[in-house]
Each structure stands twice: as structure tokens, then as C-alpha cells.
Amino acid sequence: MFAGFSRRAFRIGSPTGSKATSSRFSPSSTRPWTTGTCNGAYEQRANRHCPTGKTQRRRRELGQQMFRESLHGEACLLPVRRDQCHPMTGYRTIIESLIALHQAPGGQLGHDRAIGLPARGVTPQLAESVIREIAVERGLKLGPIVEAFDPRIQGIVENWPIAVDGPRALALGIPCPPPLKKIVEQYLEDFGRR
Numbered sequence: 001m002f003a004g005f006s007r008r009a010f011r012i013g014s015p016t017g018s019k020a021t022s023s024r025f026s027p028s029s030t031r032p033w034t035t036g037t038c039n040g041a042y043e044q045r046a047n048r049h050c051p052t053g054k055t056q057r058r059r060r061e062l063g064q065q066m067f068r069e070s071l072h073g074e075a076c077l078l079p080v081r082r083d084q085c086h087p088m089t090g091y092r093t094i095i096e097s098l099i100a101l102h103q104a105p106g107g108q109l110g111h112d113r114a115i116g117l118p119a120r121g122v123t124p125q126l127a128e129s130v131i132r133e134i135a136v137e138r139g140l141k142l143g144p145i146v147e148a149f150d151p152r153i154q155g156i157v158e159n160w161p162i163a164v165d166g167p168r169a170l171a172l173g174i175p176c177p178p179p180l181k182k183i184v185e186q187y188l189e190d191f192g193r194r
Helices: 053-060 062-071 091-103 124-138 151-158 167-171 180-191
Strands: 076-078 086-090 120-122 145-147
Touching (some): 062 076, 062 124, 062 180, 086 091, 086 180, 124 180
Antiparallel strands (some): 086 120
16 A cells, blocks of 8 residues: 655666666666665665565565554554654555656656655654544544564664655656545545445
């Protein structure tokens, strides 16, 4: 439902003037964002460690599970502090952004095709207040949000950026994410309990 852009970059096509025939990422086409892959996600150079297994799954789904599980009446384990900020956006905004990038003239994108999409700073505390407000409005029974602090995951998340303003993306006409309440309402329209 949500995506954090703290460590991911989108690259559309190959660099302008590139004679490469493969679609392989190169440092010049993705600078300063990539050095390699971590289960399909291109990770920022500052984050050379790619956790595996349960830790990575919990880290990757940090924002998703709080909304998805709670809104569907299931318990959500919260492995980080409630005041830990993390950039998020909605899946509809990501789709609109990818379409806008696809339609943007290549000359405006330039040689470096990595674009940091804007995202809203969201804390678990803010997220909980928003889903509680929506649950009251819609008569939903929320699942509990259970403190399950994991110092390893907290240590990873603390090193992520807490905001992504995306000025280059905005200059290209990429949409800003709507307020968090609207993002959650969009999710419920598409995936809510029937």
C-alpha cells in the first residue's frame, strides 16, 4: 500500500546517448543511488548491508503492516519507536508518478535518470491516530498495535532519511502524495474489508 523512498530509486530507460544495449544499471545512470541489489531493490550507497530473512521482511513491511493488518482487524507488531519518522507515499501516487515519468520528455530527465519521488514523513504515532479516526468514521474494528521493539530494526530505520522532498521530481510534474488520511482511504477503497 505504501512505499518508502528512503533507499529506492526509479530509473526509466537508459541514459541519454547511451550505446549500451542491455538494461543493466550503471553508476553513471543511477548516481548517487545505487551500488547493487538487495532482493530486487536498488540500495543507496550508504547502506551496504542488506539484511536477509525475517529482519528484512519486517523492515520492508514496516509501514505496510501497520495499516494493512490493523485495518483488517489483525494484530500488528511494531518493531520501532512510535516517534520514528519514515517517508511514505500511496501506491496510487506511485502509479501516477511512473506514468508522469514515462511521459516526461527525455531532455528534461537528462543523463541521470534516477528520480527521488516526494514522500510524506509519517510516524507510527501519526499513522495510528489516522487509522483510529478512519475506523471511527467507518465503523471498523481495528486490530491491536502491539509494541514489539526490535533494536536491530530500529538501528536500521534510524539511518534512513526522515523526509523526501523530491524537488527534481516536482519540477518534472510528478504529483505530491496526498495527506496520509487520503492515502489510507484510497487503500480502503481498493483493498478494504467488504
